[in-house]
Amino acid sequence: MGPIRPTIADVARAAGVSRTTVSHALNGIGKVDPRTRERVVQAAAELGYRPSLRAQRLRSGQSRTIGLVSSMPVAVAGGPSKLGFFMEVAAAAAETAMLSGFALVVVPPLDTDPPLDALDIDGAIVIEPDQDDPTTKRLQSRGVPIVTIGPQQGMDLPHVDLRAPRVGRLLLEHLREQGARRIALLMGSGHRSWYVDLAEVYARFAREHDMPPLVVEADESGGEETGREACAELLEKHPDVDAICAAVDAFALGAVRAVAERGLRIPDDVRVATRYDGVRARTSTPTLTAVDLNLAQAAASAVELLLANLKGTEVPQVISNPDPRLVVRESTRRG
Amino acid sequence: MGPIRPTIADVARAAGVSRTTVSHALNGIGKVDPRTRERVVQAAAELGYRPSLRAQRLRSGQSRTIGLVSSMPVAVAGGPSKLGFFMEVAAAAAETAMLSGFALVVVPPLDTDPPLDALDIDGAIVIEPDQDDPTTKRLQSRGVPIVTIGPQQGMDLPHVDLRAPRVGRLLLEHLREQGARRIALLMGSGHRSWYVDLAEVYARFAREHDMPPLVVEADESGGEETGREACAELLEKHPDVDAICAAVDAFALGAVRAVAERGLRIPDDVRVATRYDGVRARTSTPTLTAVDLNLAQAAASAVELLLANLKGTEVPQVISNPDPRLVVRESTRRG
Numbered sequence: 021m022g023p024i025r026p027t028i029a030d031v032a033r034a035a036g037v038s039r040t041t042v043s044h045a046l047n048g049i050g051k052v053d054p055r056t057r058e059r060v061v062q063a064a065a066e067l068g069y070r071p072s073l074r075a076q077r078l079r080s081g082q083s084r085t086i087g088l089v090s091s092m093p094v095a096v097a098g099g100p101s102k103l104g105f106f107m108e109v110a111a112a113a114a115e116t117a118m119l120s121g122f123a124l125v126v127v128p129p130l131d132t133d134p135p136l137d138a139l140d141i142d143g144a145i146v147i148e149p150d151q152d153d154p155t156t157k158r159l160q161s162r163g164v165p166i167v168t169i170g171p172q173q174g175m176d177l178p179h180v181d182l183r184a185p186r187v188g189r190l191l192l193e194h195l196r197e198q199g200a201r202r203i204a205l206l207m208g209s210g211h212r213s214w215y216v217d218l219a220e221v222y223a224r225f226a227r228e229h230d231m232p233p234l235v236v237e238a239d240e241s242g243g244e245e246t247g248r249e250a251c252a253e254l255l256e257k258h259p260d261v262d263a264i265c266a267a268v269d270a271f272a273l274g275a276v277r278a279v280a281e282r283g284l285r286i287p288d289d290v291r292v293a294t295r296y297d298g299v300r301a302r303t304s305t306p307t308l309t310a311v312d313l314n315l316a317q318a319a320a321s322a323v324e325l326l327l328a329n330l331k332g333t334e335v336p337q338v339i340s341n342p343d344p345r346l347v348v349r350e351s352t353r354r355g
Numbered sequence: 356m357g358p359i360r361p362t363i364a365d366v367a368r369a370a371g372v373s374r375t376t377v378s379h380a381l382n383g384i385g386k387v388d389p390r391t392r393e394r395v396v397q398a399a400a401e402l403g404y405r406p407s408l409r410a411q412r413l414r415s416g417q418s419r420t421i422g423l424v425s426s427m428p429v430a431v432a433g434g435p436s437k438l439g440f441f442m443e444v445a446a447a448a449a450e451t452a453m454l455s456g457f458a459l460v461v462v463p464p465l466d467t468d469p470p471l472d473a474l475d476i477d478g479a480i481v482i483e484p485d486q487d488d489p490t491t492k493r494l495q496s497r498g499v500p501i502v503t504i505g506p507q508q509g510m511d512l513p514h515v516d517l518r519a520p521r522v523g524r525l526l527l528e529h530l531r532e533q534g535a536r537r538i539a540l541l542m543g544s545g546h547r548s549w550y551v552d553l554a555e556v557y558a559r560f561a562r563e564h565d566m567p568p569l570v571v572e573a574d575e576s577g578g579e580e581t582g583r584e585a586c587a588e589l590l591e592k593h594p595d596v597d598a599i600c601a602a603v604d605a606f607a608l609g610a611v612r613a614v615a616e617r618g619l620r621i622p623d624d625v626r627v628a629t630r631y632d633g634v635r636a637r638t639s640t641p642t643l644t645a646v647d648l649n650l651a652q653a654a655a656s657a658v659e660l661l662l663a664n665l666k667g668t669e670v671p672q673v674i675s676n677p678d679p680r681l682v683v684r685e686s687t688r689r690g
Contacts, residue, residue: 025498070472070497084473085420085460107442114461123474125420125458126449137405138419139458162405163360302638 026067034063086326087144087164088113089127089134091153093241104269104298105315109147109169112319120327137162143326145169145319148182151211167326169318171213171338178325178337180318183344184214187311188221190346191265191293194309196229198352200263200291204234204254206247206275207267214295218267234258238271247274248281255282255290263291263352269300272308276351291352306350314342361402369398421661422479423448424462424469426488428576439604439633440650444482444504447654455662472497478661480504480654486546502661504653506548506673513660513672515653518679519549522646523556525681526600526628529644531564533687535598535626539569539589541582541610542602549630553602569593573606582609583616590617590625598626598687604635607643611686627686641685649677 032039037056044050045060052060063069090106110126117124125141127134136158143165149156151173159166168179195203205222207215219235226233238250247266251274255261264279266272272294279290286292286306294301297310321339328335367374372391379385380395387395398404425441445461452459460476462469471493478500484491486508494501503514530538540557542550554570561568573585582601586609590596599614601607607629614625621627621641629636632645656674663670 068496083475085475087458107446110445110461111442111463114463115465118462118465118469119467121470121473123420123422123460123462125460126445127453127458128446128449130450130453132454134453135456138456140418140420161403299634299637302634 026069028069030067031060031064031069034067035060082330083140083142084121085123085125085141086117086323087125087127087136087139087141089136089144089146089155089159090129091147091149091155092129093243104300105296106147108298108315109145109319109322112316113145113323116320116323117327120323122323122327124323143167143330145322145326146172148212148214149175165326165329167322167329169322173211173213173216178329179339180321180325181338181340182214182313182318183341184217185221187295187313187344188218188265189225190311190344191295191309192222192225194346194348194352195263195265195291195293198263198287198291198354201231202234202258202260203231203263203265204236204258204261205265205267206251206254206271207235207237208240208271209237210240215267222265234261238274240268243270244274244277247271248277249274251275251278252281255279255284261290263293266292266294269294269296269298269308269310273300273304276304276306276308287350287352287354291354293352297347301347301349304351309349309352310347312345312347314344317342361404363404365402366395366399366404369402370395417665418475418477419456420458420460420476421452421658422460422462422471422474422476424471424479424481424490424494425464426482426484426490427464428578439635440631441482443633443650444480444654444657447651448480448658451655451658452662455658457658457662459658478502478665480657480661481507483547483549484510500661500664502657502664504657508546508548508551513664513670514674515656515660516673516675517549517648517653518676519552520556522549522630522648522679523553523600524560525646525679526630526644527557527560529681529683529687530598530600530626530628533598533622533626533689537566537569537593537595538598538600539571539593539596540600540602541586541589541606542570542572543575543606544572545575550602553630557600569596573609575603578605579609579612582606583612584609586610586613587616590614590619596625598628601627601629604629604631604633604643604645608635608639611639611641611643622685622687622689632682636682636684639686644684644687645682647680647682649679652677 028039028042032042042060045052045057088110114124144159146156146166146168148170149168149172156166156172166177168177170182171179223233236250236254238246247270264275266275272292275292279286284290293309295311297312301308301310318341325339363374363377367377377395380387380392423445449459460474479494481491481501481503483505484503484507491501491507501512503512505517506514558568571585571589573581582605599610601610607627610627614621619625628644630646632647636643636645653676660674
């Protein structure tokens with residue numbers, strides 16, 4: 021279990037002074053005779069004494085730790101390898117936090133409520149919370165400053181803007197350019213701002229192109245399977261659908277299965293595109309057209325925004341992420 | 356910045372008692388009159404008072420936080436999406452830790468030394484440390500209990516055994532089954548136990564099959580590019596090489612490029628296989644044959660082993676991970 025950690029009392033004994041003197045000598049507080057100070061520093065070094073981080077932090081009121089909290093159900097955010105949106109943000113956020121002297125605690129998607137109250141954190145980043153997500157409220161009630169990636173509907177929280185309307189436009193215009201004339205929208209239930217923005221962009225796009233809107237919803241907690249079911253029903257009712265824009269990558273995988281089960285080909289009969297250019301999009305058969313959201317940049321910005329707020333620095337409370345970029349793959353590339 | 360947090364003094368004032376009484380009433384310490392206790396609890400609830408986690412932890416001597424530390428250079432562990440070995444372990448470890456009431460801090464690969472001394476952690480998991488890795492020594496000198504994933508050469512640390520010899524056998528035997536007769540080993544510099552075990556297995560395999568051993572080393576910090584260079588030189592000197600077993604996935608990508616640059620085909624002329632079945636192996640062109648190491652299981656076992664050691668529970672100090680499984684892909688599948 022490693023060596024027993026020397027205490028301030030051990031240093032005091034070795035230097036022949038009081039514990040208060042040790043504390044003052046090591047922290048540069050009060051008046052300590054230079055020779056005494058020298059003796060204390062030497063005793064501390066010989067014993068391998070390091071002041072308790074926790075005690076220092078208790079005094080400073082800071083844990084120098086921030087949390088990164090998922091708001092997605094396991095069915096969407098999990099998956100076999102769990103290497104999704106959340107972990108991609110976590111990798112970049114951990115790096116930025118660490119280089120700023122903060123530790124990052126990751127609160128991954130869980131089937132149970134995450135034990136948020138047990139986290140000793142100075143602030144938190146919550147990823148794409150739903151309008152009714154209880155996470156941000158719980159954290160706020162504890163006085164924990166929050167930054168979200170993607171705004172939370174109905175809340176005025178500092179956030180990184182993932183450019184949802186632009187992302188929606190990129191996907192829909194690309195599908196149309198690839199020849200699609202009857203594009204259906206496969207949405208998640210709930211009111212994440214990404215869904216709300218995408219639905220608006222889709223409605224406008226449909227009006228512009230005289231395309232009767234066709235929106236189906238799948239329950240996030242069912243992941244790929246509910247996406248497949250919703251899409252199968254859609255294709256049964258509307259056999260003229262020639263493209264599916266899936267709000268969530270897990271649903272897109274379900275859509276791919278539903279299309280294949282009807283004996284249709286991708287992309288010749290039905291094109292499929294989704295938002296997040298993650299492992300699912302890149303390893304699906306066929307590979308899926310998706311959007312590079314610049315998540316690493318979003319994660320770094322979220323950490324910087326949170327740390328600026330912790331310091332009380334005057335900062336703009338919304339950081340706009342760089343332009344998203346379409347990544348065209350087999351699921352929409354014809355011929 | 357959220358509401359100002361009520362203190363124990365606020366509760367004491369509201370309940371008309373001393374701070375000691377508040378502490379005793381809320382923590383069930385000493386003798387407190389039931390009606391007084393009721394008044395304190397109500398005052399605390401009305402004010403939204405929660406005892407400071409940090410103060411509680413200072414008393415208990417526990418942070419209930421564990422660290423997960425990478426030991427790989429950025430060139431190998433990073434990459435564009437950073438979704439590699441480290442983050443795959445992190446996802447599963449965070450989940451297991453959280454369900455056990457512990458937070459997981461991730462210390463990702465950094466170009467600078469990670470600020471380990473600033474981490475307030477009860478214990479740490481270090482992934483595949485090199486023989487000379489300073490990380491484990493620094494943590495040990497602070498008295499931080501450590502578990503490693505993959506043993507550290509020359510150290511007697513509790514660890515999860517990733518079954519390196521079995522993994523090496525799977526790769527080499529598969530390459531031979533696919534017709535390879537001159538298999539070269541593309542190693543990383545350093546003395547990670549995976550390298551040491553793989554080199555031994557390779558030497559024995561070469562003897563068994565009367566195959567002259569052919570081992571080249573690339574510097575980890577160069578990632579894909581040093582893998583390419585080492586492999587180009589190898590193919591120049593030994594044009595009869597018909598398979599490359601790459602110890603690291605970044606090197607395998609370099610090998611794929613070197614083979615293509617010589618105008619050779621994969622797998623017809625040269626087969627390529629690597630250890631870690633991650634995003635690189637799955638999204639490479641061609642896709643790479645690799646091994647499913649059961650990393651999620653290894654991560655969960657490492658967390659459990661560490662927490663058992665923190666509790667002082669008697670546990671076996673080595674946990675053997677389940678059988679690794681070969682995942683055959685385009686880079687070795689012929690015809």
